Amino acid sequence: MGKVLWHRSTSLDGFIAGPNHEMDWMGTYTHDTDLVNEVIATTGAILSGRRAYDWGSKLFPGETAKQAYGGAWNGPVFVLTHHPEDTVPEEGLTFLDCSLEEAVRIGLEAANGKNLEIFGGDLAHQAARQGLIDELIIHLLPVMIGTGVRLFESEELVRLQWERTGVYTSQDQTVSLRYRPLPSAQ
16 A cells, blocks of 8 residues: 655645745755655655635636646546535536545545555645554755745644665755654654
């Protein structure tokens, strides 16, 4: 069975999006091509949170959720929501109203032995806190934006420890970091 992967780009000051979920500040930064191609090739399904799905639909109109990575990936996408009744059906997209654990199980089954990638900050936070993430890949971009949506934020003290398993650099000063979780220190 595949892994549950949290794959994100972040600014040096820890933001994954601007205050209105803008991502244009990511500009033309490139990531380690081999690593990104590996993620694309090993991802069998995507699990998104509802807010991430809604914002993605606004930020990238006309692009379908099931064609992530600029169309380089195509497969089943699941959106976890408490209100599936106000969604618009889309081929290859399934809205789920269940627990996060159940959504991960469904996504891993659909991934058919490949990885399940988590999209969305809040959903990834929940999955990390519940110990559902098997691997974290962060692309650290050489820019600070000062405010926005944090990579990880909690109103309570949460201490999650990670072991670095890889470091990759790009010509444009982007550093990609690969981690796996260590047992919780809470």
